[in-house]
Amino acid sequence: MFHRESGVFKTSYGADMALYPLPVARWTVVVLLAIFAIVLPLFVHSYYLSILNLIFIAIVGALGLNILVGYTGQISIGHGAFMSVGAYTAANLAVKLDLPFWLTLPAGGLMAALIGVIVGMPSLRIKGLYLAIATLAGQLIIEWTFNRVPAISGGAQASIEVPRPSLFGVALNTQGELYFFLLFFAVLAIVATLNLMRSRIGRAFVAVRDQDIAAEIIGINIYRYKLMAFAISSFYAGVCGVLYTYYFGIANYEQFQLVVSIDYLAMIIIGGLGSVLGTILGAIFVTLLPIAIRLLVESVGVYFFDAGELSSVAASLRLIIFGGLIIFFLVVEPEGLNRLWRNIRNYFRVWPFSY
Amino acid sequence: MTEASVSSARGAPAAKIVLDIADVSKKFGGVTAVENVAMTVPEGRILSVIGPNGAGKTSLLNMISGFYKPDTGSIRLRGDDITSKRPSEIAALGIARTFQNIALFSGLTVLDNLMLGRHVHMKSGVLASALYWGWARKEEIAHRQRCEEIIEFLKLQDLRKQQTAALAYGLRKRVELGRALALEPKILLLDEPMGGMNQEEKEDMARFILDVNQERGVTVVLIEHDMGVVMDISDQVVVLDRGRRIGGGTPDEVQRDPRVIQAYLGTSKGAAAA
Numbered sequence: 001m002f003h004r005e006s007g008v009f010k011t012s013y014g015a016d017m018a019l020y021p022l023p024v025a026r027w028t029v030v031v032l033l034a035i036f037a038i039v040l041p042l043f044v045h046s047y048y049l050s051i052l053n054l055i056f057i058a059i060v061g062a063l064g065l066n067i068l069v070g071y072t073g074q075i076s077i078g079h080g081a082f083m084s085v086g087a088y089t090a091a092n093l094a095v096k097l098d099l100p101f102w103l104t105l106p107a108g109g110l111m112a113a114l115i116g117v118i119v120g121m122p123s124l125r126i127k128g129l130y131l132a133i134a135t136l137a138g139q140l141i142i143e144w145t146f147n148r149v150p151a152i153s154g155g156a157q158a159s160i161e162v163p164r165p166s167l168f169g170v171a172l173n174t175q176g177e178l179y180f181f182l183l184f185f186a187v188l189a190i191v192a193t194l195n196l197m198r199s200r201i202g203r204a205f206v207a208v209r210d211q212d213i214a215a216e217i218i219g220i221n222i223y224r225y226k227l228m229a230f231a232i233s234s235f236y237a238g239v240c241g242v243l244y245t246y247y248f249g250i251a252n253y254e255q256f257q258l259v260v261s262i263d264y265l266a267m268i269i270i271g272g273l274g275s276v277l278g279t280i281l282g283a284i285f286v287t288l289l290p291i292a293i294r295l296l297v298e299s300v301g302v303y304f305f306d307a308g309e310l311s312s313v314a315a316s317l318r319l320i321i322f323g324g325l326i327i328f329f330l331v332v333e334p335e336g337l338n339r340l341w342r343n344i345r346n347y348f349r350v351w352p353f354s355y
Numbered sequence: 356m357t358e359a360s361v362s363s364a365r366g367a368p369a370a371k372i373v374l375d376i377a378d379v380s381k382k383f384g385g386v387t388a389v390e391n392v393a394m395t396v397p398e399g400r401i402l403s404v405i406g407p408n409g410a411g412k413t414s415l416l417n418m419i420s421g422f423y424k425p426d427t428g429s430i431r432l433r434g435d436d437i438t439s440k441r442p443s444e445i446a447a448l449g450i451a452r453t454f455q456n457i458a459l460f461s462g463l464t465v466l467d468n469l470m471l472g473r474h475v476h477m478k479s480g481v482l483a484s485a486l487y488w489g490w491a492r493k494e495e496i497a498h499r500q501r502c503e504e505i506i507e508f509l510k511l512q513d514l515r516k517q518q519t520a521a522l523a524y525g526l527r528k529r530v531e532l533g534r535a536l537a538l539e540p541k542i543l544l545l546d547e548p549m550g551g552m553n554q555e556e557k558e559d560m561a562r563f564i565l566d567v568n569q570e571r572g573v574t575v576v577l578i579e580h581d582m583g584v585v586m587d588i589s590d591q592v593v594v595l596d597r598g599r600r601i602g603g604g605t606p607d608e609v610q611r612d613p614r615v616i617q618a619y620l621g622t623s624k625g626a627a628a629a
Contacts, residue, residue: 013499014492195487199495200477202484207460207471214458217420218538219446219475232481274462 019194036183046175051291053178056186057243058283062267063193063276064236069265070273071197072229073209074123078135079237080260081142082119084253086112086238088152091160091251101165101246105185108242109235115142116234123226139258146253159252162245178247185243189236193276196232205229206274266322270329271336278338285337289325290318370397373574374419374542379428381414388414390598391428396542396591401568401575403585405609406595407618412578413455415595416544419576420452421445432542447475451540453531455547455578461520465511465530468519469502470495472537502537509533509563525556532563542574543567549581557581561588586610594618 008023010016020026041049065079076082086108093104119138123131146153154160164171165181172178196202204225207215212222245251263286271282297314305313333339374396381389389411396402404412417423419430421442429438437445451472460468477498483491506515509529514522519530528548535543548564549557561584567573579585585592586606594602594615602615609615 013496013503017495017499019487192485196481196485199484199487199491200474200479201481203463203467203471204474206463206467207474210460210462211458213422214454214460215471216422216442217446217452217454217458218472218534219443220471221441221443228481 017198019198033187037180041176041179049175049179051287053175053182053247055284055287056182057240057247058264058267058287059186059280060189060243061237061240062264062271062279062283063189064233064240065264066268066271066273066275066279067193067196067205067236068229068233070268070275070279071202071209072205072226072233074120074226074229075128075132076116076120076135076230076233077132077258077261077265078116078119078139078142079233079264080256080258081139082112082116082234082237083241083244083260084142084146084251084256085115085234086241087245087251087256088146088160088253089238090242091154091162091245092152094162095154095160101242105239105242108245109238112238112241113231113235116230116237117227120227120230120234123230124223136258139261143253143257153251153253157252158254159250161250164249165246182243182247185239189239190276190280193279197276201225201228209274266326269326269336272338273334273336275336275338277341278336281337281341289321290314293318293321370399372396373398373433374576375431375434376415376419377429377431379415379418379425379430381411381418381423381425387598389418389425389595392595392598392600393428394593394600394603396574396576398574399568399572400590401564401577401588402591402593403577403579403589404593404595405579405582405585409597410595411598412595413546414598416452416546416576416578419445420450420544446538449539449541450544451535451538451542452544453528453535453546453548455550457524457527457531459519459527459531459534462518464516464518465522465533466499466502466506466515468530468534469505469537470498472534473498473501475538501539505533505536508536508566525552525560528552528556528560529563532560532567536567536571536573540573542576544576546578547580548577549579549584557584564588 008021010021015021020029040052044052061079061083065076068074068076089111090101090104090108093099093107094101099107115138119135119142122134126134147158150158164173166172167181170177172181197205204215204220207218207220208222208225208229215222215225241251241256244255248255267282267286268279269282270285271280272278294314297310297317301310301313329336372395376392376394376396378391378393379389380387380391392411392415394402394404394415404415406412414423418425421437421440421444425438429436431437432445432448432450437448440448460471463471477494479491479494487495506512509532511526511530511533514526514530519527522530532545532548535545545564549560552560564575564577565588568575577585577589589606592603592606592609593600594609594612596618601618602609602612604612
């Protein structure tokens with residue numbers, strides 16, 4: 001999206017307020033969509049499609065978390081748990097009532113939104129670190145509940161197997177088929193977030209983040225909007241959990257433990273708080289990182305470690321690099337990958353006459 | 356100590372009372388910030404609240420806009436009691452304000468700050484916003500139009516897409532005024548809109564305030580330390596000292612009031628004109 005703005009004259013406010021005001025940017029989006037919707041699924045091996053699938057799911061969840069943390073300035077370490085709420089809701093509905101995904105998906109999202117609002121209640125009184133601890137408590141309580149209440153989580157190992165989603169009577173079994181299913185929801189989530197954040201509700205969220213007193217004074221009920229941010233954010237998380245469930249074919253609380261909440265926080269910190277593009281970059285980065293580390297360890301590690309130890313080395317290396325990267329971004333580029341991208345773009349925007 | 360009728364400095368007939376503050380008090384622990392202050396704001400006029408530091412001016416404003424609940428007394432907007440309403444509800448009723456230490460949304464552009472001022476006039480909910488289709492889009496564009504009028508009025512055209520954090524102090528004050536105006540308030544509360552400004556910026560700001568008052572018919576309640584400005588543009592002046600009201604009236608009356616001169620403007624009459 002390297003673009004030149006000169007020569008583009010907008011003649012209406014509508015044109016100025018468009019999501020992509022420049023023709024170049026619009027075409028870039030069209031081309032990108034074409035690549036993802038047509039070229040990649042035709043020519044790429046299903047192993048790489050499976051990675052893309054994981055990225056699509058992560059984008060949905062990370063966008064939700066960024067709405068809460070990046071845009072509204074609240075914090076949540078309970079998003080893993082909100083995902084599990086969506087996952088178990090959908091799994092129970094799919095198995096016990098035999099409902100199709102287009103019903104279980106919103107149902108999972110809504111249930112997660114409800115739980116999210118309850119866990120988010122303390123945000124009305126407390127901020128920052130204290131809120132982090134409160135949502136952490138939410139995470140642990142929800143984890144415990146799923147682990148100990150078989151009525152919800154289905155008995156053995158607290159897991160429920162779900163059938164593959166089906167569209168027009170055709171079950172989506174292969175990675176290639178799931179690819180379109182997940183791509184659709186990722187694009188939907190991206191567009192919805194972009195629109196939400198450029199209109200009334202999104203502006204109010206940012207107002208609550210930047211200056212909650214001033215937000216009150218221009219008529220924004222900050223309690224209402226904080227809870228709304230928790231609801232929307234958890235809805236995304238719930239949908240993300242449902243997608244994971246359909247993707248893996250099983251709902252299990254172990255997929256949504258505390259470390260998942262941290263992973264998603266890492267995505268939005270590394271990607272860039274309060275930025276949709278940053279969220280996408282962060283989701284890609286954090287999803288690819290363990291894969292890259294595993295490849296690295298498998299190829300180079302044999303010279304340093306026993307073959308039997310490699311997998312545990314890769315696992316610990318992942319944590320080390322992860323922690324190091326978060327510190328790196330917090331110190332060097334707190335605005336994340338999004339900022340790096342903007343710097344590059346701004347450099348080329350006026351290149352070669354950059355003065 | 357309420358005035359039965361109010362005569363304007365401009366010689367206009369007595370105006371309707373739009374805001375009636377009846378004997379409000381506010382204590383913080385052992386400190387009495389405001390004590391039994393009564394004040395009526397006539398519609399369409401500029402009323403200034405003056406007083407030395409710590410006189411309770413900002414506390415009074417905070418009670419009007421709902422941040423503090425008065426311990427005693429009541430505040431009525433056109434006869435309706437607003438004493439116990441939330442700040443956001445009071446804003447929706449048409450009372451906008453600016454802050455002494457600017458409270459803009461620093462991560463947003465000038466335009467978005469003004470659009471936030473339109474918040475109470477907009478209706479789009481979550482789903483409509485997420486779709487940004489048809490009605491929600493039309494609403495955004497319609498309100499953008501209103502914001503552009505304010506941008507033009509305050510001469511902010513070249514700054515509309517700038518982040519407010521990057522703006523100079525005087526401009527930020529102007530944007531904050533713009534955000535308050537975007538609310539289309541009936542009453543505008545301005546807390547030291549000229550604090551920290553140079554002479555030229557002060558003159559600009561005074562001109563904007565007069566224009567807002569005269570062209571848009573907005574009632575203004577002004578806290579300001581610059582006596583020259585206060586005496587020039589106010590129809591009414593209320594003087595506070597240590598939480599109590601010690602005088603009030605037209606600028607001329609206030610400048611002649613011996614209690615005011617002693618408590619605030621100094622002991623000699625010469626200083627009063629300064």
